[in-house]
Amino acid sequence: MRNGHLMLLPGLLMLLLLPLGAAAQKSSDSTRYCPANSAVFNDTSCRCSPGFNSSSGEIFYSGPERCEDINECAPPSLVSCGKFSNCQNTEGSYHCTCSPGYELASGARVFRDESENTCQDVDECSSGQPTCHKSTICINTVGSYKCRCLWGLEPKPGFQNNQPNTTCEEMSFPTWTPPPGINSQRLSRFFERVQDLRRDFKPALAQGTIQDLIQEVDELLETPGDLEALPCSEQHCVATNLLVGLEDVLRNLSQALPNGTLTFNESAGTDPAASSLFSESVDLPILNISYQ
Numbered sequence: 001m002r003n004g005h006l007m008l009l010p011g012l013l014m015l016l017l018l019p020l021g022a023a024a025q026k027s028s029d030s031t032r033y034c035p036a037n038s039a040v041f042n043d044t045s046c047r048c049s050p051g052f053n054s055s056s057g058e059i060f061y062s063g064p065e066r067c068e069d070i071n072e073c074a075p076p077s078l079v080s081c082g083k084f085s086n087c088q089n090t091e092g093s094y095h096c097t098c099s100p101g102y103e104l105a106s107g108a109r110v111f112r113d114e115s116e117n118t119c120q121d122v123d124e125c126s127s128g129q130p131t132c133h134k135s136t137i138c139i140n141t142v143g144s145y146k147c148r149c150l151w152g153l154e155p156k157p158g159f160q161n162n163q164p165n166t167t168c169e170e171m172s173f174p175t176w177t178p179p180p181g182i183n184s185q186r187l188s189r190f191f192e193r194v195q196d197l198r199r200d201f202k203p204a205l206a207q208g209t210i211q212d213l214i215q216e217v218d219e220l221l222e223t224p225g226d227l228e229a230l231p232c233s234e235q236h237c238v239a240t241n242l243l244v245g246l247e248d249v250l251r252n253l254s255q256a257l258p259n260g261t262l263t264f265n266e267s268a269g270t271d272p273a274a275s276s277l278f279s280e281s282v283d284l285p286i287l288n289i290s291y292q
């Protein structure tokens with residue numbers, strides 16, 4: 001008996017469920033088909049999900065409509081994330097993030113709008129992350145940071161100062177080669193002195209080296225010796241070499257100076273007009289050396 005009743009159950013359930021199924025079928029027939037990212041609004045219309053819109057508006061009547069993501073960030077935009085931030089559209093929504101080099105006071109990553117904007121500069125130098133190479137000091141800047149060579153160091157070849165990847169090495173006195181093919185004892189003596197200065201160079205003593213060098217050039221121009229006997233073209237060659245060489249060296253050595261602008265006295269000879277070496281007009285480079 002018990003078993004017989006139980007066996008009837010599935011049949012009964014079938015009978016009970018049939019009308020329900022038919023009703024469900026009927027109901028979905030009477031509502032319209034609503035596309036992705038939308039839901040039934042009423043018997044004849046669909047409504048796009050929040051953050052989506054169709055070409056005929058949020059609520060639309062049947063037809064080949066699609067609900068597309070609204071780019072809340074695109075102008076004309078109702079969303080304002082505030083300063084030092086970016087608006088990021090997402091599927092069906094958006095969020096605000098701080099610009100690179102900035103972060104929210106709370107440390108959170110995203111925020112909703114301007115009223116929640118607490119984007120502030122990240123001090124990369126004290127953040128503890130590996131930042132600047134140890135041959136440099138880290139300088140925080142608004143939105144970023146830079147690395148500057150320690151005193152007496154200069155950027156390694158391929159690197160520049162004040163970059164995030166600056167890497168430095170001991171600074172050296174730049175090479176200054178004599179003009180080729182000039183036969184002058186006076187000039188040879190000058191370059192021997194330059195070699196001495198070069199050999200003895202210490203970044204910490206750059207100021208003194210610079211003064212000595214300028215003095216050597218002064219003396220050479222004041223007492224040109226056998227240079228005066230050179231043909232004009234060779235004199236030009238020497239004069240150009242002196243000015244270009246001096247400028248190069250000063251420019252480099254000035255980087256070893258702690259701060260301020262390198263100023264030096266254009267006494268006597270370095271005033272080009274005062275030397276007979278410059279009696280003919282030469283294209284003189286301007287000695288304009290500064291150090292930030």
Ligand SMILES: *[C@@H]1O[C@H](CO)[C@@H](O)[C@H](O)[C@H]1NC(C)=O
Nearest residue numbers: 041042043044045046059060
């Ligand atoms: C459904 O909503 C739309 C938009 O509000 C309206 O125009 C339409 O008459 C409504 N249809 C029904 C059957 O209520």
Ligand SMILES: *[C@@H]1O[C@H](CO)[C@@H](O)[C@H](O)[C@H]1NC(C)=O
Nearest residue numbers: 052053054055056057058070
């Ligand atoms: C949705 O689209 C309609 C028709 O293009 C437009 O008038 C309406 O402003 C849009 N709504 C939003 C929130 O973008």
Ligand SMILES: *[C@@H]1O[C@H](CO)[C@@H](O)[C@H](O)[C@H]1NC(C)=O
Nearest residue numbers: 157158159160163164165166
């Ligand atoms: C250092 O960074 C600059 C700028 O990002 C890049 O152009 C340069 O190639 C880098 N230098 C080296 C040696 O990696």
Ligand SMILES: *[C@@H]1O[C@H](CO)[C@@H](O)[C@H](O)[C@H]1NC(C)=O
Nearest residue numbers: 154155173174175248251252
């Ligand atoms: C002078 O300094 C610059 C910048 O530090 C460097 O690139 C250049 O190689 C130096 N010149 C010489 C001759 O060392």
Ligand SMILES: *[C@@H]1O[C@H](CO)[C@@H](O)[C@H](O)[C@H]1NC(C)=O
Nearest residue numbers: 207256257258259260261292
């Ligand atoms: C470098 O500059 C600072 C501040 O500008 C100043 O106090 C200091 O005396 C300067 N040092 C030298 C060696 O000029």
Ligand SMILES: *[C@@H]1O[C@H](CO)[C@@H](O)[C@H](O)[C@H]1NC(C)=O
Nearest residue numbers: 211262263264265266267268
């Ligand atoms: C520059 O020369 C003038 C006049 O010869 C002198 O009074 C001044 O002290 C000199 N300045 C420096 C920095 O040597």
Ligand SMILES: *[C@@H]1O[C@H](CO)[C@@H](O)[C@H](O)[C@H]1NC(C)=O
Nearest residue numbers: 261285286287288289290291
């Ligand atoms: C020196 O150089 C700087 C930067 O290159 C320039 O702005 C300035 O005008 C120059 N000064 C002179 C007197 O040429």
